[in-house]
Amino acid sequence: MGYDVEESLVATLRRRAEHEVDMVALLDGAVRRGRRRQRGRRVAKALGGAGVAGVTTVALLAGPLAVGDRGPAGPPYPVPRVADPTAGGATVHPGQVGKDPTIIHFGLDELDLPVRQATWGVRPDGLEHMYLEFAAAPDRVRTVDLLLARGTVPLPERQGLDSISERPARVGGRPGTHTLLGQGGTATVDELRWSPVGGVEAVLVSDGVGWEDTLAIAEAVRFDRATRCATPAQVTVLPAGATLRGCRIGPALSGSATFSTVVLTIGDGTAEIEVVAGNDLARAEKSSPTPEPVDGGRAGWYPESSMLVIYDLDGLFIRIVTHPGYGRAEAELVAGGLRRPATADPDRPETWSTALIG
Template identity: 30%
Template sequence: MTDLDQRIASVLRERAEGEIDTHRLLRASRAQGRRRQLRRRAVTGGALALVGVLGFMGVAGTELPGLPGRLPWTAATPTVAPAVPPRVDGVAGAAQRPDLVGTDPAVLHLGVDTTKASYLGWAVKGFGVETVRIEVGGGQPVTVDVARTVEVFDGLGIEGFPIDAVPTRRAFDGTVRQVRGTTGGLIMSWQPAAGVYARAAMLGGDRAALARAVDALRWDEARRCGTPLRLGTLPTDATVGGCSVDVSAFPGTINAELTLYRGRSATMYVRLQYAAQMVGVRADGNRTVGSRPAYLYPDGGKLELLGIPKVHLVADFGWPAQGFTEADAATALAGARVADDLTRPESWD
């Protein structure tokens, strides 16, 4: 458990009254975790390790919590084409079918003109939001959130922004606003089509770069929320409600996550973390999933499937994501399939 998780747990135990919207709490917690990840990436570059709830930063020789030994690294990274989510033929984009936005955890109803911008990541979140992170040439990343209603933006944080600095609903009129509490942070909210609401945000104050990023968006196509991870079996009554991929350090590292829901509050994250420079395969587990070694972390809330070269594959069902069990995690991991070539996103489906 991270220090953030511990603080959340402590406050909730002290002040628990009535029902808690756990999905909203988890979104805020994970948003803060992603902000810490960005700060660490500026220091550590493309190296990868597991920190807390399996953060994505690290250095050579980092030990995996609870497991003996060290992770050696090599220096070479292959040269490959930039990562692009595969196109979905026969599915309308947001401009043609705004009612489809955020309804399918496997599909993004927008794309990016890759002659104008590069993908850094993409996601479909379990509360009706589709997201792309893009970069327009040496500038700050731009995060674009898309939804069918303005209400979805209430409490929806932005990676890298202070939570209390992000405005809730504003006029979606295309005005670019500077965000208090940031150094030049900009937000633009607009309607790219009837029934579609979009918000673009960047930490830097380059309005021209923000305009170029918005211009690179394509609303007449659909893209797969492609990940190198597929779950062949799910726990009883569970559904995949969210998909997230980070390719900001591609092809050196890839971070993917599938979010499983059961009912209104049970949540489990299945995370794949790939590092091209990592060598050696762990096989010293304390559990068995199917016929393969696995490791249950000391906190009892994370189960890792071992033996996959260059990959950590973990099901996180611990606090605050309660509602699933170790047996559920084992079921999800037993049917997990990892792409043969993680550097070819077109093959992930």
């Protein structure tokens, strides 16, 4: 089955960067959860009238960045899509939403908005998601979170924000609800909930984007197509009882380069381990504390962060992040079974494999 780069999150790259991107910091699970808490505090502070600190590890764009589909005649993209008509989107297979961690049942039309980081995937809890971060003033970060699920999407974390108003809305001709969130009567958070197809619900939460752009983004989400996760490194050995439970993939910008990263989540329902791989990830420096060498120095175990770093897997730099329930033994087990497919070029995500478990 051949690759089709039609499905994309980043199309036109017009950028001048001020800072470097650490894709692992953006995408690995522990940091992602910390960022969510940080963002919640940032939203609360912004709505209370306080200043907001910018994210200094992410490039600030000077011009707009189009994201979405440009079709097979367009330029190459950092996020691949496999042409597989059997996958279909949520409108084709609504009962499959969230069931397969390798398939995201939606796509995105082109948007003329300054996107500087994008992530989408399937979470271990069965929610399909997309996260967008937009360039803004240095003291402001604007974000969009989209969640898709069979049945009802659980109420997103509102971080102590109050519902200021609620009104009917329509997305793609289908009825929904628009809720304004904030503190002290001031609102910058929009929450839009609707059902794009029977039996499936979507929730889009935007921070600092504004209602007009929030609705435009919701209208740009396409539920008649599917996107497959892809990886430059296959996992061939799993801990006992573990399966692939989630996958997320996304590009970000650093200087004049685009970095694409995939995070594979493996677990047994009680414990999780994440494999983070991509093209030229920000390298872990061998600083204090010194990592404990593994496999003759080919890898290093960082006890304080419960993380195993593989410095060179046939040209790939990989982090294996463990969470409570798994530790160094499981990380080394997974590391020992990692392989890079011969056709996978770290700098060309369109060559990555959709066979995530080899």
